[in-house]
Amino acid sequence: MSTPPGGTATQYALFAACAPGLEALLQEEVAELGLVGAATPGGVELRTDARGLWELCWRARLAESVRVRLKPFVARDFETLVQGLTRLPWRAYLRSGSVAAVHVVARRSRLWHSDAVAERVSRVLRERAGVETAARGGAGTKIHVRLQNDRVQVSVDASGERLHRRGYRTHVAEASLRETLAAALVRVARREAPEADVLWDPFCGAGTIALEWLELLAGVAAGARRRFAFEDWPTHDAEHYRLWTAQQQVLEASVPVAEAERPLAFGSDVSGKALRAAQANARAAGLEARCRWIQGDFESAAQEIPEGAVVISNPPYGVRVRQSRELLARLSRLLLRRPDLRPVVLLLPANGLLERRSSLPFEARFRTSNGGLAVAVEVSSGARR
Ligand SMILES: C[S@@+](CC[C@H](N)C(=O)[O-])C[C@H]1O[C@@H](n2cnc3c(N)ncnc32)[C@H](O)[C@@H]1O
Structure with missing residues (x-):
């Protein structure tokens, strides 16, 4: 069994998923947590113990979700599929009486009928673990089943609700950015200017x-305010986890940035409603004293x-392309007059519409997607005085 259940010595094969295009950034973040991961399309694969899993769920700001991969097996017929599924350690991750949400993807495999595969998974779950399966689209512990070239990979969700939900964003503004994508922009800027401590968006x-x-500056863990799916696993070591989380909180309280007396984040917006959302979010994060909002x-x-x-920043773009172009041209002229404001990291549509309007030299560092739109992370390093 590649993932023997329970105990702090248990080694888990994990997959941390991120937005496409951000795999290398997530790998870098995982390495900073002292974990060794390999970037692969859609995320990072790694092996670690329970502490590594906790660390990852708590601290990775770019990961969208984390799942445990169970031992893969080959199945070319339903009988072998059921035998393989029956051997998996379901009871380590699912409580009897709980509900699972099963997602099946089949590619280039003899067992191509995903509904028929899902039906076998549901049957094994019921018989082996006393777990019922939610109707399609229903809530429950996510079980991902992927068949590729007859190899069956079953994974169990470890993180629960999407990781971008940190718990501080009680309010959103129009076109609010996902926290994970905002964190990617912050990471890119920190690479450029590791010593900088003041930001302007x-x-x-909503101040994301x-x-x-x-939070990055203050060393606040992304997941410090929330629960994770692994806390419900029958094999979860709740006592050690409680001690570990208490330790993390002590570590966070000792980071001096949280005590700085000047604002370290400036945010401006024409919309009073957006700024009220930003204010409420800063309050929920306990960081309002470090923020200055300018309408x-x-x-x-x-x-x-x-x-x-x-x-x-992620400047407004979308319906009124001409207006967005003018706005960006105006921003770029302002930044030419203020060469001290560097680096500049912008999230812009990847279609080149806006980038070309700028007289500042920008370089596209990453391409990803934001709400279904292809976007690029554009950086202008410039000389800092
Ligand atoms: C894409 S949204 C930013 C979303 C933000 N990153 C968040 O996570 O909530 C763009 C914002 O730009 C603001 N805006 C539009 N024109 C502006 C201007 N000329 N000056 C300042 N803010 C402006 C809009 O009100 C909107 O809130």
Whole structure:
């Protein structure tokens, strides 16, 4: 059994999923947690123990979800499939009487009929673990079954609700950015300017980028306020986990940035509603004293931005392309007048429509997607004074 259940010595084969295009960034983040992972399309694969799993769920800011991969097997007929499924350690991860949500993907396999495979999985779950299966689209512990070239890989969700849900974002603005994507922008900026501590998001909306910036600076774990699916596993070591989480909280309380007296994140927006959302979110994160929200056009807000701030933003784009182009041209002129505001990290549509409007040199570092739209993370390093 590759994933023997329970105990702190248990080694788990994990898959941490991220938005496409961000695999290398997630791998870097995983390495900083002291874990060795291999980037693969859609995420990072790694082997680690229970502590590594806790660490990953708590601290990875770019991961969307984490799942445990059970020992794969080959099945070319339903009988072998059922035999293989029966051998899996279901009871380590699922409680009798609980509900599972089964997702099957079959590619280039003799067992190509995903509904028929799902039906076998449900039957084994009921008979071996006393677990019922939710109707399609229903809630329950996610079980992913992937058949590829007759190889069956079953994975069990370890993280639960999507990891971008940190717990601080009680309010959203129009076109709010996913926290995980905001964290990716922050990571790119920190690479460029590791010593910088002040951020300006000229189009801050609900303040997601500002809060990801501050939490990273303050060493606040992304998952410190939430629960994870692994906490419900029958093999979860709740006592050790409680001690470990208490230790993490002590570590966080000792990070001095949280005590800095000046604001470290500036956010401006024309919308008062968006800024009220940003304020509420900062309060929920316990970081309101570190934020300064400025209502108005970014050009007037710029006067209040201290020298040397890093600029990270996802400017408005979408329906009115011409307006977005003009806005970006105006932003780029402002940044030429303020060469101290570097690096600049912007999330822009990957179609080149907006990038070409800028007289600042930008370089596309990553391509990914945001709400179904292909986007690029554009960086202008420039010279910092
Ligand atoms: C894509 S949204 C930003 C979303 C934000 N990152 C979040 O997570 O909520 C763009 C924001 O730019 C604001 N905006 C539009 N034109 C602006 C301007 N000229 N100056 C400042 N903000 C502006 C909009 O009100 C909107 O909230």
